Structures are given as C-alpha cells and as structure tokens.
Amino acid sequence: MQYYSLNNKAPKVSFSEAVIKGLAPDRGLYFPESITPLPASFFENIENLDKVEIAYQAIRQFVGDEIPEKELKEILKDVLDFDFPVIDFKENIGTLELFHGPTMAFKDVGARFMARCLGYFNRNNENHVTVLVATSGDTGGAVANGFLGVKGVDVVILYPTGKVSDIQEKQLTTLGQNITALEVEGVFDDCQDMVKTAFLDTTITDHKQLTSANSINIARWLPQLFYFLFAYKQVKSKQKDIVFSVPSGNFGNICAGIVAHKLGLPVKHFVASTNVNDTVVRYLKTSEYNPKPSRATISNAMDVGNPSNFIRIQKLFGNNFEVLKNSFSAYSFNDDQTKDAMKEIFDATGYVADPHGAVGYLGLKEYELNGNDYGIFLETAHPVKFLDIVEETLDTKVEIPSQIQKVIKKEKKSIHIHSYEKLKEFLLQ
Ligand SMILES: *Cc1c(COP(=O)(O)O)cnc(C)c1O
Numbered sequence: 001m002q003y004y005s006l007n008n009k010a011p012k013v014s015f016s017e018a019v020i021k022g023l024a025p026d027r028g029l030y031f032p033e034s035i036t037p038l039p040a041s042f043f044e045n046i047e048n049l050d051k052v053e054i055a056y057q058a059i060r061q062f063v064g065d066e067i068p069e070k071e072l073k074e075i076l077k078d079v080l081d082f083d084f085p086v087i088d089f090k091e092n093i094g095t096l097e098l099f100h101g102p103t104m105a106f107k108d109v110g111a112r113f114m115a116r117c118l119g120y121f122n123r124n125n126e127n128h129v130t131v132l133v134a135t136s137g138d139t140g141g142a143v144a145n146g147f148l149g150v151k152g153v154d155v156v157i158l159y160p161t162g163k164v165s166d167i168q169e170k171q172l173t174t175l176g177q178n179i180t181a182l183e184v185e186g187v188f189d190d191c192q193d194m195v196k197t198a199f200l201d202t203t204i205t206d207h208k209q210l211t212s213a214n215s216i217n218i219a220r221w222l223p224q225l226f227y228f229l230f231a232y233k234q235v236k237s238k239q240k241d242i243v244f245s246v247p248s249g250n251f252g253n254i255c256a257g258i259v260a261h262k263l264g265l266p267v268k269h270f271v272a273s274t275n276v277n278d279t280v281v282r283y284l285k286t287s288e289y290n291p292k293p294s295r296a297t298i299s300n301a302m303d304v305g306n307p308s309n310f311i312r313i314q315k316l317f318g319n320n321f322e323v324l325k326n327s328f329s330a331y332s333f334n335d336d337q338t339k340d341a342m343k344e345i346f347d348a349t350g351y352v353a354d355p356h357g358a359v360g361y362l363g364l365k366e367y368e369l370n371g372n373d374y375g376i377f378l379e380t381a382h383p384v385k386f387l388d389i390v391e392e393t394l395d396t397k398v399e400i401p402s403q404i405q406k407v408i409k410k411e412k413k414s415i416h417i418h419s420y421e422k423l424k425e426f427l428l429q
Contacts, residue, residue: 001064003030003218006311016066016121019114019219020129022212023199029308030218031315036061037264046233051080054233055226058263062222067120075120079112084227086234086376089349092369095357096231097379102403103141103171104382106227106253110220111146115153117219122152130427131155132198133213134191137164138301138381141171143213144179155179155213156427158191161416167385167404174410181414182423189294194420204427215252216308224256225263231376232265240374241268245363247356247380248272249302251280251309258316268373270328273363275299278332280310287321298335298389299355301381331366333359339393346394354383354390
C-alpha cells in the first residue's frame with residue numbers, strides 16, 4: 001500500500017515511511033492510495049471472529065507486506081488486550097466504552113499500535129526515531145505508556161505547566177526510561193508551536209528523525225477503525241440501523257469510523273459531537289471553513305480550533321459537500337449543556353459519564369433517532385480522568401481504578417523549559 005500527501009506535492013511513500021515521517025514533506029497528511037472493501041462474508045461472520053482476527057483483516061491492506069502476518073497479529077494481540085464493551089444504556093442507545101486500556105483513554109490503542117510498528121521497523125537498529133508530542137492532557141499519557149521501553153524510540157512530551165490534571169501529569173512524568181516530560185511555562189498552544197517549529201528546524205532534523213504521535217500519524221489514526229467493527233459485532237443481532245456519535249476534537253476517531261464504513265461496515269449515519277469549538281459545525285451550516293483559536297472547556301481533549309483530520313473526512317466523501325452532509329452531521333454543546341447531560345444520564349441510569357462521553361450522548365439526542373435506529377455514543381475517557389468536574393457535577397465519588405492508583409503514588413520527574421531554544425538544546429544534546 002502506498003500513501004500520498006493530501007497536499008499533492010510530495011512523493012508517495014510506503015506504510016513504514018509514512019509512519020516514520022508522520023507528516024509528508026509538503027506538510028500534507030498522508031492518505032491511503034486505495035481503500036478496498038472487505039468481503040461480505042467478513043461482516044456475515046463477524047460474531048465468530050475474535051478481536052485480533054477482526055483487526056487483522058481490517059488493517060492488513062493498510063500495512064501491506066511490510067509487517068508479516070505472524071508479527072502483525074502479535075502486535076495486534078498485544079495492543080488489544082482489554083475489552084471494548086457496548087453497554088446497553090436505554091431504549092435504542094448504547095455506549096461503546098473505549099477506556100479500559102492502561103491509561104483509561106481511547107488513545108491507548110492508537111499509541112500502542114504506532115509504538116509497536118516503530119519498534120518493528122527498528123528491529124535491525126536502522127530506524128531510530130524521536131517522537132515529539134505536545135499534549136493538553138490525554139495524548140501524553142497514552143503515548144508515554146504505549147512507547148515505554150520500545151527500542152530505538154525516544155519520546156519527548158511537552159505539556160503546559162499547571163494546565164493538565166494531577167492524574168494526567170503523573171501519567172506523563174513518572175515512567176522514566178525512554179520517556180522524557182518537558183514542562184513548559186505557557187499554555188498548550190505554546191507547546192504545540194514549539195513542536196511545529198522543531199519539525200521545520202533543519203539544524204535538528206539533519207541530526208534526528210523526528211516524528212509526531214498525534215492522529216495525523218497514520219499508525220495512530222487507522223487502528224481506531226477497530227472500535228467501530230467491535231461495536232458492530234456486539235449489536236449486530238439487534239438488526240437495527242446504527243448511528244455513531246463520536247466526541248470529536250481533531251476528528252481522527254470519527255474519520256477512522258468512516259474508513260470502517262468504506263470497508264463495508266453498515267452504518268446509517270455519523271454524528272460528530274463537539275464542545276463550543278465548533279469549526280466543523282459552522283462549516284456544515286454555511287459551507288465555509290473558518291477555523292478559530294481554541295477555547296477552553298470541561299471536555300478539554302476536544303478543545304481544537306482547526307481539526308487536522310477534517311481534510312481526510314472530506315476526501316473520504318469525495319470532497320463533495322452534499323455527499324458529506326447525507327451521512328455526516330455535527331453538533332456543538334456548551335459546558336452547561338454538558339453538565340446537564342451528565343446529570344440526566346446519572347439520574348436516569350446511574351451511569352457516570354465523563355464530559356466527553358456526555359457530549360457524545362447529546363449529539364445522539366440532537367440527531368433524533370427513529371424507531372429502527374440504534375445510537376451508539378463513544379465513551380472516550382474514564383470519568384476518573386476528569387475527577388474534579390465529575391464529582392462536583394454529580395455530587396458523587398468516583399472509585400479510583402487500580403491502574404490509576406499505581407501511578408498516583410509514583411514520583412514526578414520533569415524538566416522545566418521556558419523557550420524554544422531550551423527544547424532545541426535538549427534535542428541536540
Ligand atoms: C482525544 C480525545 C477526544 C477527541 O478525539 P479526536 O480523534 O481528536 O477527535 C475525545 N475524547 C477524549 C477523552 C480524548 O482524549
């Protein structure tokens with residue numbers, strides 16, 4: 001499988017090159033040259049396939065022959081060693097829980113898959129890379145955990161001091177080994193700017209192969225399509241029309257869902273649910289794409305003003321606005337609505353949703369399911385990741401799961417930096 005840049009000004013590359021580079025040299029996102037639907041028998045028999053077999057069949061064409069079957073299945077077995085349950089929630093609605101991984105955020109699967117692919121590509125010590133990533137919270141923890149101990153990969157995580165939750169900070173700063181946390185005096189956008197500057201700085205890139213670990217990287221983006229297949233396997237016997245509502249920030253997760261649909265997954269409609277960072281919602285109303293700087297919300301993993309994967313979504317719908325609107329809607333909700341939804345869910349069902357999941361639930365309500373629809377909203381983080389807001393809103397205690405308790409007890413290690421020059425010094429030392 002070859003990948004081309006959506007800016008169309010860079011050479012085509014193989015899967016491994018696309019993963020190692022992250023972004024194409026013309027700053028475009030890589031996109032697969034073709035997407036071939038899976039045979040109908042795959043969906044007819046999906047209830048008899050296990051997670052690894054489903055994932056293998058789905059990802060095979062995207063990886064091509066660069067990772068042999070045996071090794072690819074081992075990677076998938078390792079990456080997918082936890083559950084992805086659909087919880088029946090109320091009449092015609094379920095939630096797909098994606099938070100049972102090691103850092104309790106859905107980014108675990110993508111981060112682990114990317115890490116193990118890079119590990120495989122470096123098996124002969126020929127492809128040493130440095131992963132440079134800015135985080136406002138969840139990405140950093142998942143990347144740190146996913147890449148820990150992977151040979152030939154150094155990970156440098158930049159996060160804004162005082163702006164991530166205590167649990168998130170511990171997840172970033174306590175692992176050691178090949179993971180370094182840089183604590184930046186500033187806000188998330190400052191971290192992001194430093195990372196972008198480093199990628200363009202040839203005094204660094206002449207010495208080091210830098211790559212990114214957010215959803216612009218195909219190895220972090222594509223494996224998210226598994227979630228939608230796993231959900232289908234669980235609800236297929238209901239014989240309903242499936243509507244997915246995906247809490248969206250950079251739109252990587254929902255974009256992967258649309259790839260699953262291209263592979264033949266029966267889906268009636270996709271709903272992108274956002275907080276007040278509503279660039280895509282406004283686009284669907286006006287057909288004008290006007291990104292704005294991000295605004296802080298209680299669902300902060302979705303505080304994105306210019307979603308990087310939206311260009312891939314447009315491509316998947318043939319860059320046709322009407323075709324896009326037929327299968328895809330987007331709605332935005334403010335923090336008060338989100339808190340009200342958390343309370344409504346809790347009072348009606350006893351279920352504790354995190355703010356991101358609550359936004360997903362609101363998206364389903366806004367879409368208005370009909371009698372033969374089954375709506376699934378994705379629960380992208382465990383409520384413990386947003387402990388303060390959840391406990392305060394619901395006036396209840398959230399039990400802290402063991403994987404989080406372990407990390408809370410560990411000692412934080414980070415390096416303070418104040419400027420880009422310090423980052424550069426660190427990378428070149
Ligand atoms: C990253 C994240 C999202 C947004 O996912 P995208 O793929 O960027 O749209 C939603 N919820 C949580 C908890 C996240 O960490």
